[in-house]
Amino acid sequence: MAQWMKDTWVWVVASPWFKGGALLALATAAFVLGGRGGWYGVSSLEVKPLSETQGAPGGIVYYLPQSIVEADLTFRVTKCDVEISPVGAPQFLFDGVVTAELKLSSEPDLTRGYVIRSQSMDGAFWRTDLAIDLNRGMLKSLNAVTVSEFKPPAGSDLVTTIQEAFKVLLPKDHSAGSDALVDRVRLREQVCGVDLITALDKAQGPEPKAGRADIFQRSVHIVPGEPCPAVAPAMASDPACVLPGMDTIGRLLRDPGPGGGVLATRIDKFSIALQITEGKKPQPIAGEVKGIVYRIPGSATLSVCLVRCQGTGGRILLSKTLPVAQFGSEAIAPAERRLFSDRTTKLAFSDTGELVKATFNDARAAEGK
16 A cells, blocks of 8 residues: 555544544444345245144235136037938937137135244334235235236137037837827927027027027136036046036936937037146145245146046047146245345246246335436
């Protein structure tokens, strides 16, 4: 160091001005900078599993999301008719169309709740505001804007439509009598019903509308990893969730009994099976942790099948790999605050719980730009 610099420093230190408020200001500045630099430690958000909490949670409770597959099914009868033969048994003609539209949504996983402890959010010297955004109990963001929910890809590749047709011989006791036309009308009304016949004979658009006699609609909610819902029970020989044809499109018929049960058997060929590849929930994070617990979604393959997805006699109509939150793993995103610091941790999560954005900024530094 040059001699003049040493002399200057000695003069500054020895001066009354430095020995006064400047020394205190310098020490204060060093103390504040040390706090902002984390020299005196940091305050981390502390999170504890809700299942390990006794009594009142003592903080903000949030749940990890779990994915739900929603299948909107539309069954439509396009033909329900009878042909009368003067010599043989009458024939029943049936055409049907089934459309399956799949959606992915999320709901709180009540088995994966966490508490952000209040003690870790308090502090007289923490300058950073803490903004936590919840959606139906699920953590959406921390000091950040929320992100949009999952939407099916463009082109509606989660929609499938099938059309099936068949003919069935009815019992010979329904054969034509003296008036074949009257016998056909009577038999058609017996099997199809007047309401369905009226709907089919009346020109209508293909758009499904509530209350139409030729359309039956049903929505099925399936939670991957959980048992099938009651409206679509699993089969003994197939783990898929099945909606029997007789409980869906068969409901549009007045009496599917004629034909000695053969008609009912053919109607069940319109059964729709929904199968999700088996997955397993990971073990939850135990004990108190420093940071925000979130999920890294796994994946599962969803198949929509006609009759069944495995074995003979079935057909796969659509197979798609989708993100499934509960089949993934759990991770921790650190969220720290420092003494006298304006540094902010910003986190944003997708609808399946995935961390899609993480930023760490200093409000003071940003203002100076």
